[in-house]
Amino acid sequence: MNYNYHTHTWRCLHASGTMEEYVIRAVENGIRYMGFSDHVPFRCADGFEAIGTRVPIAQVYDYVNDAKLLREKYKDEIEISVGFEMEFYSNEFDSMLSDVKKWGAEYLILGQHFYEPEHPSGVHMSKPFDSAQVLNTYADSLVSGVKTGVFTYVAHPDMVNFIGDESTYCEIMRKVCIASKETGIPLEMNFYGIRDNRNYPNRAFWKTVGEVGSPVTFGFDAHTVESAFDGESYHKAIKLVDEYKLNYIGKPQLIFL
16 A cells, blocks of 8 residues: 555644654555645634634644645645535535645545534534434435535545444445445545554444445545554555455545635
């Protein structure tokens, strides 16, 4: 594996290490295509800035500029791009897209941690729930995001922690897989979930992905210098690719903004 477009930085306030340390770790382990995709800054409709898990708006130009400086410094060893991991919120999407373009983002990955803005009432999708209605709303958000055509891929589509009926889960999430196949936008098997023993990768989801034939890519979802290369999780992911006969495409094609 010589690519990774899912890398966070200390500016999101829940990752560690310098950006340059991540680049060095990647280069030393054969990564040739790298992207910084920290959590997008976001100011809610009432003016509340959601910080603590996102890059603060006050630091966004520093984030983009630091990545571009590293790109120039290491241009003979690695190709570095800079973007954001961003949710699709239907009522906020146009302004969010305008902002990331203004800030200098080159690409986006779709990371739907909430199906509606987290403030004041949003619930993180990693929290266990059994409501088919909530799952359906989450899946519809992913489908709508995919169909915008601006996201390079869907990060951890199976992070949603649905604990209800498995057949209901597969039926609802199948439409995400179909949208991926129809648009050619890949679904990411997320290595953070593997190495942290989270509720994802969800085997029921990846079985459905294999049945539909959606394109699949990998992402380290690096929050530490060490995870800027994660060979152990790669080998586990390849086993799932083989088990479910997934359409693993390798390095995704960046969709530039």
